[in-house]
Amino acid sequence: EIVLTQSPGTLSLSPGERATLSCRASQDLRSTFLAWYQQKPGQAPVLLIYGVSNRATGLPDRFSGSGSGTDFTLTISRLEPEDFAVYYCQQYGSSPHTFGQGTKLEIK
Amino acid sequence: QISLQESGPALVKPTQTLTLTCTFSGFSLNSTAVGVGWVRQPPGKALEWLAVIYWNDDKRYIPSLRSSLTIAKDTSKNQVVLTMTDMDPVDTATYYCAHTMRFLTALDVWGRGTTVTVSS
Numbered sequence: 001e002i003v004l005t006q007s008p009g010t011l012s013l014s015p016g017e018r019a020t021l022s023c024r025a026s027q028d029l030r031s032t033f034l035a036w037y038q039q040k041p042g043q044a045p046v047l048l049i050y051g052v053s054n055r056a057t058g059l060p061d062r063f064s065g066s067g068s069g070t071d072f073t074l075t076i077s078r079l080e081p082e083d084f085a086v087y088y089c090q091q092y093g094s095s096p097h098t099f100g101q102g103t104k105l106e107i108k
Numbered sequence: 109q110i111s112l113q114e115s116g117p118a119l120v121k122p123t124q125t126l127t128l129t130c131t132f133s134g135f136s137l138n139s140t141a142v143g144v145g146w147v148r149q150p151p152g153k154a155l156e157w158l159a160v161i162y163w164n165d166d167k168r169y170i171p172s173l174r175s176s177l178t179i180a181k182d183t184s185k186n187q188v189v190l191t192m193t194d195m196d197p198v199d200t201a202t203y204y205c206a207h208t209m210r211f212l213t214a215l216d217v218w219g220r221g222t223t224v225t226v227s228s
Contacts, residue, residue, distance in 0.1 A: 001171065033211070033214075035214030035215070037155075037214075037215075039155075044204055044218040044219065044220055044221050045147075045155065045204070045215075045218055046218070047213075047214055047215060047216045047217075047218075050213045050214040050216070051213075056216065088154065088155055090155075090157070090214060090215070092208070092214050092215075093211075095160075095168040095169075096157055096168065096169070096170045096171060097145070097157045097160065097168075098157060099147075099154060099155040099156065099157055100154070101154045102154045102155070
């Protein structure tokens with residue numbers, strides 16, 4: 001089973017700043033099957049990025065994904081108030097399709 | 109437009125069997141690569157992937173729950189059913205189903221989730 005470790009656990013930033021969220025896999029994913037989701041309180045997760053760097057339909061281009069092997073990053077170039085939420089990474093190339101434990105992005 | 113909706117009991121007793129139904133529209137589970145997955149989230153905790161079923165009836169499960177989980181599809185009703193036996197209070201969670209396409213995308217459209225409490 002591939003374990004995904006996200007860091008930091010909590011990230012405190014201000015609107016307008018740049019956010020960098022990390023997701024590290026316990027083994028080389030050997031594929032591009034890495035996704036990022038955003039979840040707001042009381043809501044279902046929403047897919048942001050799939051295939052490491054492909055934006056979901058309608059996603060603003062301030063969101064970008066990158067990485068390979070075991071290290072992956074979600075970058076939000078300029079934070080908007082609606083971006084403060086919990087973010088999860090997931091690998092879906094190897095069963096079970098594990099999630100990371102999440103990064104909470106909070107307003108500083 | 110793809111949509112999914114979970115349904116099932118809000119409360120189950122310990123040791124009982126939970127049956128959750130995901131009813132979907134806007135796609136067919138007969139179409140190549142299409143799948144439906146289940147994910148749960150205990151209160152205040154992270155997402156946990158449970159299982160997925162694909163158009164060709166290929167099924168995958170989380171190993172830690174493999175003996176208690178069953179996923180099945182009914183393409184004529186546009187439904188996917190998840191069954192979990194021997195429920196325990198630690199299984200209290202919101203359960204989500206979501207659409208996917210194997211090796212093409214991740215869980216790209218989610219239902220709103222259904223909350224299940226396990227308590228006597």
